[in-house]
Amino acid sequence: MARWVLHVDLDQFIAAVEVLRRPELRGRPVVVGGDGDPAKRGVVSTASYEARAYGVHSGLPLRTAARRCPDAVFLPVDREHYEAVSDQVMAALRSFGVVVEVLGWDEAFLAVDGDPEAMAREIRDRVRAATRLECSVGIGENKLQAKLATGFGKPAGIFRLTGETWFEVLGDRPADALWGIGTKTAKRLGDLGISTVGELAAAEPVVLAEAVGPTIGPWLVRLAQGRDDSPVSDAPHVPRSCGRETTYQHDLDDWRDVRREVAQLARRVAQDVADDGRNAARVIVKVRFAPFITQTHGRTLDTPVTEAHRIEEAALAALDMFTRRRPVRLLGVRAEFVR
Ligand SMILES: [Mg+2]
Structure with a gap:
């Protein structure tokens, strides 16, 4: 090894790439997201350091970004x-x-x-x-x-x-400085009186296993100790899922429209699954309610399938698990493949 x-x-890759082909933007706050129109719905994909200084970050709605940084230049995503x-x-x-x-x-x-x-x-x-x-x-x-x-x-x-x-570099840093620790996990650790990387590294794996789960608990301790034995591998990446989502310019407030849209997304996903020559084992529906509350529900298929109608049925069954009936601004359907 x-x-x-x-x-x-x-x-700041994307912002830097955009500045390269538009040198006049150098030094200005640049926000890339959606189709580049902050009056429309969509989220920030990336923001230049100059825009970040105004509190603009990826995942933020474009409109909020425009409010925080009215002088920003907005550009469409060019994958x-x-x-x-x-x-x-x-x-x-x-x-x-x-x-x-x-x-x-x-x-x-x-x-x-x-x-x-x-x-x-x-x-x-x-x-x-x-x-x-x-x-x-x-x-x-x-x-x-x-x-x-x-x-x-x-x-x-x-x-x-x-x-x-x-430990000299990270010991006193908050635990969520670590790769893979999100705000949710950090909060649960906080409840245990663990706030820094050093404290997490010194925690008893057994105690953490009980608090956050038998696999993730001990893994977190290893993470905090800086231990990792996964090899650098150039094996091609095999996607585990494929999905489609749509942000609506106007909220869908009739649940029948929501069902129709989910069915349509599911058929598109089914086509992607078939094109990839894979089988779907589970279908997950994501709903973002206005103003910005996101929930997901999934349905596992009895047997892995590629048939569009089965994927559509599973998506609609997952949709039925949502009890909230608030106006919807985004819908997504994702199929997880058989491993
Ligand atoms: Mg980068």
């Missing part, structure tokens, strides 16, 4: 272009001839030997030469350490985090 894991993360640039980034990373595990458009792990800082500088040079984009590189002895290190290197920096420096 390689001695070091490097985590490469492009700095094809981001994918093309991402391909250039990944080609630059693969040019080192080491194992590269792609995590997304703008993130990857590399397994390397030798001097990791020298390698990190060379990575930054090659990515910049190929794309004119800046990235940060985290260095660790495993993926967890490397991924967390990157955050300390941003923007455009290199940071090394190892078992030796782990």
Whole structure:
């Protein structure tokens, strides 16, 4: 196994890509989301550092973003272009001839030997030469350490985090600084009197198993200790699910319309499932009620299927599990594949 894991993360990737092709936007607050019209519904995909200073972040409704930052430039999401640039980034990373595990458009792990800082500088040079984009590189002895290190290197920096420096750097930080700990889990930990990474690392796995679950509890303790033995792998990513969703410009306030829309989304998803040559094992319906309350319900199929009518039935059965009848602003249907 390689001695070091490097985590490469492009700095505010989408915003940076947009600024590259519109240099006049440099230094201005830029918000990318939906079709770029903040008067319409949709959410922020990404915000430049200048926009983030106004409290704009991904997932925020575009309208709220426009209120918080009226001077922001709003742009539509251009997936094809981001994918093309991402391909250039990944080609630059693969040019080192080491194992590269792609995590997304703008993130990857590399397994390397030798001097990791020298390698990190060379990575930054090659990515910049190929794309004119800046990235940060985290260095660790495993993926967890490397991924967390990157955050300390941003923007455009290199940071090394190892078992030796782990607690010095992270010990007093809130537990949700860790990769994979969300606000919900952090709150449950808080109820146990655990608020920092150091406190979580010192917790009894048995106690946590009881409080948050037999698998996740002990895993959280290992996480807080900076332990991770998952290998850097370049095996192609196999999607576990596929889904479709629609944000409505006007709320659906008649439940019959909601049912009709869910049925239609389910048939589109069924087509995607069939196109992928997969079988759906479970169908999940997501409903976002106005103003912004999101709930999901799922239905497991008796036998895995591709037939559109079975997927539609399962989606409607899942929809029937919603008891709330408030106006709806977004609907989604997702099919989970057989593993
Ligand atoms: Mg990034």
